[in-house]
């Protein structure tokens with residue numbers, strides 16, 4: 001019989017603590033597949049955030065170090081500057097990267113830091129119980145926008161990836177989603193390319209991943225997959241936002 | 252009035268609104284999210300009021316600074332790691348003599364720590380916390396009712412002394428529900444504060460600042476703060492005592508630890524052990540004098556905290572090395588039980604050969 | 610009297626509202642009461658629990674390290690809490706969906722086929738309410754009347770649900 005699936009070498013043998021249907025677990029797996037395929041398990045250093053993925057170190061079998069909320073890009077900068085052979089990456093929620101950590105992120109990108117950011121956009125603060133995130137859609141209700149997000153009071157869903165594309169030091173930025181087999185394949189390709197960009201010393205790379213949070217969206221996993229397609233990706237269109245690597249896809 | 256069952260966190264929110272809080276700025280962090288969410292629901296659409304979920308705690312405390320400049324009653328809340336980020340702003344509030352209420356539903360630390368209850372922010376709260384020679388009033392509730400009552404008092408104190416006031420709770424108090432009643436009805440209309448900056452209409456323009464190029468001016472600012480702090484110490488030092496009259500052993504504990512200790516003391520008394528308690532309600536100003544006074548009749552003291560000995564240092568200062576002080580602490584995260592404290596009491600009682608009741 | 614009870618189960622089973630209803634009823638009976646739910650990362654992965662403490666005197670701690678009663682609505686809760694119950698305490702389990710029983714001989718086991726009963730009466734979401742009925746009958750912590758009154762209050766906005774929940778509560782109550 002042909003073996004069609006096996007656990008990536010870089011993925012620890014542990015049961016995910018994430019809710020059923022959560023996008024985090026899919027992304028973790030994709031990361032590990034990429035580490036294996038690029039043979040970089042021993043060079044990668046992960047910086048998980050405070051957030052639902054705070055325990056990512058229980059799953060990814062690479063060096064990992066916790067950072068304060070939002071400071072991932074600065075921590076990764078420190079690691080990279082001190083140890084240029086390493087491949088540090090930040091793993092950040094939308095609250096982490098696009099609210100409290102905006103300054104660190106924009107400036108790391110602007111310096112062209114050779115680091116990679118994996119940006120999980122689930123349109124809410126997952127860990128703390130479903131509060132409004134900077135990426136929350138207009139009219140979306142959350143525990144801190146109980147009357148629906150109102151642009152006049154709470155501003156607009158922020159498009160951090162597009163903002164970062166304006167920054168000179170950013171080399172590669174793509175938005176993907178993990179809500180269907182086809183999209184998951186594309187997401188993996190993007191992650192691979194982001195790490196390749198770092199390996200080739202071309203500059204800052206970031207992959208934004210639209211990721212379902214059935215728990216806080218109060219949907220079933222299937223409904224939440226649909227919502228990513230029908231609602232979320234209308235506000236956040238999928239595709240390459242910036243690519244000055246001049247290179248082909250990683251595979 | 253009838254009692255209602257309320258979460259500690261939401262009770263603070265309701266009490267704040269009743270105290271006339273007009274602005275709230277926050278950022279999500281467990282274990283105080285229910286307070287932010289309560290304000291989003293109940294304050295954000297209220298006339299003349301504002302609610303903003305800021306992009307960070309640094310932004311939130313600076314919004315507080317702005318609203319306080321404009322002369323309204325304003326509050327922010329967070330938990331330990333977020334309070335660390337707010338310290339810069341609190342220092343500015345203190346320096347500019349601006350009132351504000353800052354709630355810390357503290358959690359286990361240092362670092363990201365854990366989200367369960369701890370009292371490890373005692374030093375940070377009572378010693379100023381940020382840079383510069385300043386203090387904040389620190390109130391330590393031990394029940395949901397006290398969370399509500401002290402929230403109200405915090406706003407009054409902040410205005411009275413033009414000072415930031417810290418309400419220091421913890422994850423347990425914030426997350427639990429207890430029956431409470433509100434002693435104050437609807438929100439009161441408050442007068443606009445005197446030094447507010449709201450535009451120089453019909454008066455000379457006004458500057459609120461601390462920076463000065465003259466060292467003597469800086470010194471005068473600090474002197475004036477210091478004089479105010481002396482006044483607060485004299486007027487506002489608050490504590491509660493429990494069964495201290497005949498006590499052979501007095502426990503000193505605050506907040507959640509105090510209610511746990513109280514349970515232990517009830518059981519100790521049932522066994523004839525003469526134990527009492529002093530609970531500081533204001534952690535700053537700290538009741539040094541009262542503890543010294545208790546030390547005249549009682550020879551043995553036990554400090555009990557959910558940290559490894561922070562308030563302990565204040566009790567040592569109060570007793571001036573003249574009385575024996577034992578310490579029992581758990582570093583936070585795990586909440587000690589009353590029976591655990593009772594075991595400590597029994598052991599001490601035996602070790603020190605203290606007299607039992609007849 | 611100082612009695613601590615832990616209610617535990619899957620997130621959607623209504624364990625938190627069970628505890629809340631009990632706490633509310635105890636409060637209307639003039640007792641001291643605290644209610645403490647699990648929170649934060651503990652509720653990821655779909656499980657939930659809460660602790661209700663009822664007493665005649667001021668309550669020192671809302672936390673239960675060795676509760677008198679535990680109500681387990683699912684298998685993981687049964688496994689997690691069975692060793693915490695105080696010796697001589699009572700363990701209520703939803704016997705419809707739990708496989709193992711307890712290995713402890715020093716506690717009383719009460720099996721309530723709550724899921725089946727709720728299903729049978731056409732109210733599959735009423736598992737918690739059936740269980741609560743059985744629980745107060747056996748524990749005698751609060752009266753059926755105060756609970757029924759409490760239900761009316763908590764479903765004020767959805768009056769349709771009042772009768773069906775009252776029925777579920779009584780059905781559990783009458784089981785023993």
Ligand SMILES: Cc1ncc(C[n+]2csc(CCOP(=O)(O)OP(=O)(O)O)c2C)c(N)n1
Nearest residue numbers: 050051052069093094095096125126127280
């Ligand atoms: C300084 C500070 N403030 C607040 C928090 C609380 N906190 C933990 S995770 C988090 C954000 C969670 O949202 P997001 O970044 O979108 O990640 P998700 O959980 O949705 O994956 C917050 C605010 C913290 N840990 N530190």
Ligand code: SF4
Nearest residue numbers: 018019022052126213
């Ligand atoms: S709360 Fe949302 S983001 Fe967090 S683990 Fe659950 S589904 Fe995932």
